[in-house]
Amino acid sequence: MSGVAVSSDIVTTETAFPRSAGFTSLVRFSLRRERWILPWWLAGMAALMALQSTSSQNFYDSPEKLAQLRSTMSANAALVAMGGPTRLLETIGGEVLFEIFAYLAIVVALMNMFLIGRNTRSDEEAGRTELIRSMRVGRRAPVLAALGIAVLANSVVAVVLTVTSVVTGLAIEGSVLFGLAIAGFGMTVAAATTVAAQMYQNPRGVYAAVSALIAVAYILRAVGDVGNDAVAWASPIGWGQRTYPFVDDRWWPLLLYVVMSAMLVAVAFILAERRDFGAGVFRYRAGRGTASRLLSSPVGLVWRVQRATVFGWCIGVFVLGSAYGSFADSIEQFLADNPELAAYLPDASDAVDSYHSLTLSIIALLAAACGVSCVLRARTEEAAGRAEMILAAPVGRVRWLTGYLVVAMAGSALVLVAGGFGDGLAYGVTIGDPLQAVRLAASALAYVPAVWVIVAATAVVVGVARRAAAVAWLFFGYVAVAVMFADAFDLPEWFDRASPLRYTAQVPLEPFDLGQGLILLAVAAGLSGIAFVGCRRRDLGY
Amino acid sequence: MTDDAVIDISGLTKSFGHTVALDALDLTVRAGEVHGFLGPNGAGKTTTIRILLGLLRADAGSVRLLGLDPWTDAVAAHARLAYVPGEVTLWPGITGGETIDLLARLRGGVNSARRAEMLERFELDPTVKARAYSKGNRQKVALVAALASDAELFLFDEPTAGLDPLKEAEFQRCVRELVSEGRTVLLSSHMLAEVEALCDRVSIVRNGRTVESGSLVELRHLSTTSITVETVHPTAALASTPGVHELVSDGTHARFAVETAQLDGVLRALADLGVVAMSSSRPTLEDIFLRHYEVDSHSVAGTS
Numbered sequence: 001m002s003g004v005a006v007s008s009d010i011v012t013t014e015t016a017f018p019r020s021a022g023f024t025s026l027v028r029f030s031l032r033r034e035r036w037i038l039p040w041w042l043a044g045m046a047a048l049m050a051l052q053s054t055s056s057q058n059f060y061d062s063p064e065k066l067a068q069l070r071s072t073m074s075a076n077a078a079l080v081a082m083g084g085p086t087r088l089l090e091t092i093g094g095e096v097l098f099e100i101f102a103y104l105a106i107v108v109a110l111m112n113m114f115l116i117g118r119n120t121r122s123d124e125e126a127g128r129t130e131l132i133r134s135m136r137v138g139r140r141a142p143v144l145a146a147l148g149i150a151v152l153a154n155s156v157v158a159v160v161l162t163v164t165s166v167v168t169g170l171a172i173e174g175s176v177l178f179g180l181a182i183a184g185f186g187m188t189v190a191a192a193t194t195v196a197a198q199m200y201q202n203p204r205g206v207y208a209a210v211s212a213l214i215a216v217a218y219i220l221r222a223v224g225d226v227g228n229d230a231v232a233w234a235s236p237i238g239w240g241q242r243t244y245p246f247v248d249d250r251w252w253p254l255l256l257y258v259v260m261s262a263m264l265v266a267v268a269f270i271l272a273e274r275r276d277f278g279a280g281v282f283r284y285r286a287g288r289g290t291a292s293r294l295l296s297s298p299v300g301l302v303w304r305v306q307r308a309t310v311f312g313w314c315i316g317v318f319v320l321g322s323a324y325g326s327f328a329d330s331i332e333q334f335l336a337d338n339p340e341l342a343a344y345l346p347d348a349s350d351a352v353d354s355y356h357s358l359t360l361s362i363i364a365l366l367a368a369a370c371g372v373s374c375v376l377r378a379r380t381e382e383a384a385g386r387a388e389m390i391l392a393a394p395v396g397r398v399r400w401l402t403g404y405l406v407v408a409m410a411g412s413a414l415v416l417v418a419g420g421f422g423d424g425l426a427y428g429v430t431i432g433d434p435l436q437a438v439r440l441a442a443s444a445l446a447y448v449p450a451v452w453v454i455v456a457a458t459a460v461v462v463g464v465a466r467r468a469a470a471v472a473w474l475f476f477g478y479v480a481v482a483v484m485f486a487d488a489f490d491l492p493e494w495f496d497r498a499s500p501l502r503y504t505a506q507v508p509l510e511p512f513d514l515g516q517g518l519i520l521l522a523v524a525a526g527l528s529g530i531a532f533v534g535c536r537r538r539d540l541g542y
Numbered sequence: 543m544t545d546d547a548v549i550d551i552s553g554l555t556k557s558f559g560h561t562v563a564l565d566a567l568d569l570t571v572r573a574g575e576v577h578g579f580l581g582p583n584g585a586g587k588t589t590t591i592r593i594l595l596g597l598l599r600a601d602a603g604s605v606r607l608l609g610l611d612p613w614t615d616a617v618a619a620h621a622r623l624a625y626v627p628g629e630v631t632l633w634p635g636i637t638g639g640e641t642i643d644l645l646a647r648l649r650g651g652v653n654s655a656r657r658a659e660m661l662e663r664f665e666l667d668p669t670v671k672a673r674a675y676s677k678g679n680r681q682k683v684a685l686v687a688a689l690a691s692d693a694e695l696f697l698f699d700e701p702t703a704g705l706d707p708l709k710e711a712e713f714q715r716c717v718r719e720l721v722s723e724g725r726t727v728l729l730s731s732h733m734l735a736e737v738e739a740l741c742d743r744v745s746i747v748r749n750g751r752t753v754e755s756g757s758l759v760e761l762r763h764l765s766t767t768s769i770t771v772e773t774v775h776p777t778a779a780l781a782s783t784p785g786v787h788e789l790v791s792d793g794t795h796a797r798f799a800v801e802t803a804q805l806d807g808v809l810r811a812l813a814d815l816g817v818v819a820m821s822s823s824r825p826t827l828e829d830i831f832l833r834h835y836e837v838d839s840h841s842v843a844g845t846s
Contacts, residue, residue, distance in 0.1 A: 284673070284674040285671075286637075286670060286671075287639075287640070287671050288639065288640055288669065289639040289668040289669045290639050290640065290643055290668070291639070291641075291644055291647070295636075295640055295647075296643075297647070297648070298648075300644075301633070301644060304633075305635070305636075384631050385627065385629060385631040386631050386632065388592075388597060388627055389631075389645065391596075391597060391616075392623075392625040392627075393649050394617045394620040394621040394649060394650075395617065395648055537599075538599075539597065539598045540597045541598070
């Protein structure tokens with residue numbers, strides 16, 4: 001029955017728009033592929049919005065508190081740079097968006113970037129599109145189908161965010177406008193990704209280019225929000241924030257998204273018409289004919305494959321650390337305004353160091369995430385059949401897995417130091433003490449043993465089981481919840497007992513405890529041993 | 543069993559969940575021979591090779607590789623063998639030349655002269671990143687890495703899939719050189735002409751079992767010769783002659799297959815019928831393989 005429907009679809013679109021033939025079938029097919037991925041993004045965005053909306057309305061439950069917040073925020077460039085234009089702070093709904101809009105914009109941007117990338121260049125590079133295009137499918141159809149999915153996904157984003165906003169008690173008009181603004185930004189990123197997908201042969205190139213664009217958009221809006229408003233108008237994130245939902249409810253900036261998306265899609269189609277299948281505007285460059293000294297061992301290979309990822313984490317966490325650090329000096333003022341926030345801090349009496357130890361814990365979590373993904377790479381290599389090439393050489397399984405552990409441990413330590421350094425550097429600049437960079441980078445090292453325990457625990461999962469990723473991330477998620485919410489939400493005392501970060505001194509608030517550090521290192525070593533034993537016992541390589 | 547066996551497998555069994563991949567498989571490869579390893583898709587060839595590499599653990603049976611246990615002595619065994627997988631996946635951002643060097647260094651060092659020779663013979667550009675290689679070129683990377691090594695034993699899992707005929711011929715020359723140097727080759731392949739040209743002995747597997755093993759001469763002997771004949775007397779009587787199969791009889795004309803071992807008796811019976819004209823064709827290797835492959839598809843269809 002569906003076969004009849006599909007063929008009639010092809011015939012009708014084929015005669016009317018030959019270059020788009022097969023569009024409907026491809027959309028249906030993509031929807032099927034995306035059905036387990038998109039719901040997670042949507043749920044994540046709804047959760048972010050719901051949390052922010054309820055907690056903001058709890059904190060700032062009176063106009064006086066909101067006014068106080070406005071004066072604190074206006075005086076703090078770092079917070080404005082992370083949030084949005086202070087004009088939003090005039091109503092409670094606007095306050096919610098001040099805090100969450102930029103984050104939601106980044107989430108929706110990543111969702112759209114990966115969605116389009118997966119459905120266009122990744123398929124083309126892997127050869128799947130070739131199979132599709134050999135059918136009665138037009139040249140434009142795969143791109144159009146990807147955009148069709150993006151339109152659907154962003155419509156659902158708009159609905160989900162509007163509903164979340166209304167349900168948590170915000171005004172309807174502003175909620176609809178806010179949902180559409182986020183969806184509009186998502187659509188613009190989707191359109192930009194289709195352009196990048198025509199230009200780069202390699203999906204990683206597409207993601208790198210679009211990520212850079214998102215970063216530029218974020219920075220331009222930060223600059224505009226802190227200083228000259230005109231700069232923010234150069235950023236599509238700025239457009240959405242300048243609809244001022246719940247404050248002015250300005251609708252016309254949404255048109256900018258429509259115009260921009262249409263222009264980008266047009267550019268993508270022009271490029272697509274001119275290029276050969278599989279090619280891009282930028283060609284692959286030739287590489288070295290022989291390997292450098294570094295690429296001589298399993299560790300060398302893992303480092304080579306993972307180094308870009310590790311550096312990416314370092315840069316990202318450094319930037320985040322700087323953002324945190326730039327705020328550290330104002331923490332006491334902020335706490336005086338919002339005593340409720342003290343619940344998040346381990347010891348409000350020494351607010352600054354208490355805040356630093358909280359940011360270092362969060363940086364430690366991100367470092368652990370970098371380490372976890374490095375170790376899980378072993379499993380990806382195994383499933384892809386590449387591990388077989390290494391293991392068929394005289395390389396033992398322990399040596400093979402050690403390569404991933406070493407890079408994961410070194411990489412996560414590097415990320416920690418980068419984050420601590422950024423935190424300290426920004427803090428040092430605000431208080432005029434450059435040595436803070438060294439102090440906090442060194443403090444960050446105190447978290448290394450705990451992070452290594454998480455990394456080694458991931459190795460155990462990889463060593464023992466084949467479906468490692470889900471279990472490893474589940475444990476990571478548990479540790480993250482334990483670190484961030486155990487105090488604030490009054491979780492039971494036993495809740496964080498299995499979290500290695502519980503057994504880490506909260507440096508710089510508390511002094512580093514060498515004994516605890518050694519015990520954690522011993523645990524990491526023991527877990528690594530279990531990982532090796534497991535890895536030697538199971539079937540490998542498929 | 544034999545003293546000079548480089549690979550000696552007997553009663554090898556391996557299951558994945560409820561799927562039985564290998565069901566008491568036997569395989570013996572002697573030193574210095576090229577051994578063809580044949581069978582339809584899913585017969586268990588790749589699983590066997592992965593067990594030989596120590597990647598998978600055997601459920602039952604005995605496996606010796608270069609006199610070692612492939613599971614416990616994997617590293618020692620791997621130092622003496624080279625492997626080309628059936629489907630070569632490489633690291634996308636790393637060039638072919640770098641990959642070849644990495645694999646060579648893991649084996650103990652790069653033989654630059656041999657590496658250059660192989661790159662030349664297979665016309666492979668080592669400066670291209672793996673993501674830009676075609677399937678055939680990825681295959682060449684693995685082949686160059688293996689052939690440039692000084693291994694005693696070579697495990698090839700469909701090594702020429704994706705290669706053009708000239709490179710395929712080059713591969714055959716390489717294998718002959720390896721054998722002339724006294725090395726041993728296990729060649730899993732569907733290219734029957736390649737197997738016929740290279741292999742001293744072959745083993746045919748089906749559903750995880752070895753169904754035939756021996757030299758090509760022996761296999762021919764075990765198979766059938768097809769005969770077309772015209773006689774004076776009606777040919778229907780042939781139906782009861784031992785060794786005659788697939789008889790199509792039409793008055794004084796007949797077409798049938800004879801077990802090669804029974805050929806003599808069948809010819810005597812034919813002589814009694816008064817032969818007017820006769821043609822016979824010896825089985826090609828293809829006939830032998832197809833017979834096993836077809837039986838397999840029949841049994842899958844449930845007709846056997």
